[in-house]
Amino acid sequence: MKTRIKQLYIFVTALSVAILTACSGGGGLAGIGGSGFISSGTVTGFGSVFINGVEYETVSSTFDVDDVEGTQDDLRIGMVVQVQGSINSDGVTGTATHIQYADDLQGPVSNIITSADFKTLTVLGKTVIVSATGSAFEGLNFSYDSVAQNNVIEVSGFYDELGHLQASYVELKSVTFDSSNVFEVKGVISNLSGTTFEVQGITVDASSASITDLSNGLQNDLLVEVKGFYNSGTFTINATEVEAEDNELSEDGNKVEIEGFITRYVSNGDFDVNGYAVNANNAILTPVTLELKVGVKVEAEGVISNGVLNANEVEARGGNAEVSGIVQSANLDNNTFTVELHSSLSPVTVQLSTSTLMEDEVGDDDQLSLLELRDEGGFVSVRGFEGDTSASTINATRVKRESEVKDVELQGIVTAQETDVSITVLGVVFPVSAVSTSYEDQNEITVDTHAEFEAITGINSTVVSIVDKIEGDGNATGIADEVEIED
Structure with missing residues (x-):
């Protein structure tokens, strides 16, 4: 399973810059303020609402979903939202007074390019990247x-340094494009000339648009949402409405949390996450092996002072450990479950936390619980960080129950190899065949033999992916069909 997509996860768009540099004027400029949001991140679960590892009580909450008053039922796994309210002293529960969601982009798909684990799409002239394991999908048979x-x-997610939108949530709005459809894009106004400007590199003609929501009119560096009709011939949105957006974080909260990618790094005491300045000199890093650097996706939590988030904890998101297989058992007391790759192989233990995104592709409800996994089982795809490799453990950041049985996959740091016999990853001694197992290097170039593959891999350092394909009867064989080095 290729992890090359993670290299693209560097969120340094104009939106990030605006969040960092914005001031209080101009009607909806984002930044740091007294009564703003205490949390900005991806919805990972329900019951109440789980965001950035905190379960928010929502009995008295108000909801703004795409500029319309809504309810909690309008939220979906994978949506990037902002929360107003408070976080309790335990750090894992809180109360939300208001939750807002606004998609980043809505439009027709074109120019689909498919690779091993992600697809590159063009929407309104913008590049959107969707992942089989990193994006949640909503819509009938979608x-x-x-x-x-x-x-x-409709897409919600994060932009990378190339201006590509990395999708965490994708919803099918219509099966086919209709020129009468109203499309949307969110971002910062740039290159303003009269009533023409750009948002996320898309040209917008606002000459006939309502801008009553903008107290000071159109301005460069203003965070807005544009709605209108798309002219594919001129790659222009003829706007019907331009509205101010507000992503301001609170200086008043006892705790603030942000999720995103490190976009600037000088030291652990001086770096940016989604354009916000962070000082993590005194922070606990999770996992302990976490190395802060540009391109790493993290969740940072702490208190804002003088425009800087002084973090007491920084936790990695994503991860290079993965497993796909059948749920074998679940332990509600330990918040764990085990995944069986094959009856002849040792299972992998998956450790859940309040930050784990739980998604269900089975049935109409996208929510997934450990209780459901215990009672119903199913085929799951898990991503996270390696725990104790001798105990075959993944500390999960994302769990998805698939709607069908797929190929068995295991990814992690290789800890042992025996030529033409086995490769050990996450404590699982996975058999290989001198006849049928194929090998590839990190550039997807074929490596002829296991011995040659061993020569280019480092024990306890190289991440490899192992795939055991399902056969005609829908079962894997317990012998690796493909082994490849991950970037």
Whole structure:
């Protein structure tokens, strides 16, 4: 399973810059303020609402979903939202007074390019990257595999340094493109000339748009949402409405949390996450092996002072350990479950936390609980960080129960190899075949033999992916079909 997509996860767009540099004027400029949001991140679960590892009580909450008053039922796993309210002293519960969601982009799909684990799409002239394991999908019979030309989709996620939108949530709005559809894009105004400007590199003609929500009119560096009709010939949105957006974080809260990618790094005491300045000199890093640097996705929590988030904890998101297989058992007391790769192989233990994103592709409800895994089982895809490799453990950041059985996969640091016999990853001694197992290096170039593959891998340092393909009867064989080095 290729991890090359993680290299693209560097969120340094104009939106980040605006969040960092914005001031209080101008109607909706984002930044740091007295009564702003205490949390900005991805929805990972329900019951109440889980965001950045905190379970928010929502009995008295108000909801703003795409500029319309809504309810908790309008939220979905994978949506990037902002929360107003408070976080309790235990750090894992809180009360939300208000939650807002606004998609980043909505428009027709074109130019689909498929690689091993992600697809590159063009939407309104922008590049959108969707992942089989990193994006949540919403819509009737809509999934990673079914994304098609001319689908109209809504996307929420993060932009990378190339201006590509890395999707955490993708919703099918319409099966086919219709020129009468209203499309949307969110971002910062740039290159303003009269009533023409750019948002996320998309040209916007606002000559006929309502801008009554902008107290000081159109301005460069203003964070807005644009709605209108898309002219594919001129790559221009003819706007009907331009509204101010507010992503301001609070200086008043006893705790503030942000999720995103490190976009600037000088030292652990001086770096940016999604454009916000962070000082993590006194922070606990999770896992302990976490190395802070540009391109790493993290969740940072702490208190804001003088415009800087003084973090007491920084936790990695994503991870290079992965497993896909059948749920074998679950332990509600320990918040764990085990995944069986094959009856002949040792299982992998998955450790959950309040930050783990739990997604269900089975049935109509996208929520997934450990209780459901215990009672119903199913085929799951898990991503996270390696725990104790001798105990075959993954500390999960994301769990998805698939709607069907897929190929068995295992990814992690290789800890042992025996030529033409086995490769050990996450404590699992996975058999290989001198006849049928194929090998590839990090550039997807074929390596002819296991011995040659061993020569280019380092024990306790190289991350490898092992795939055991399902056969005609829907079962894996317990012998690796493909082994490849991950970037």
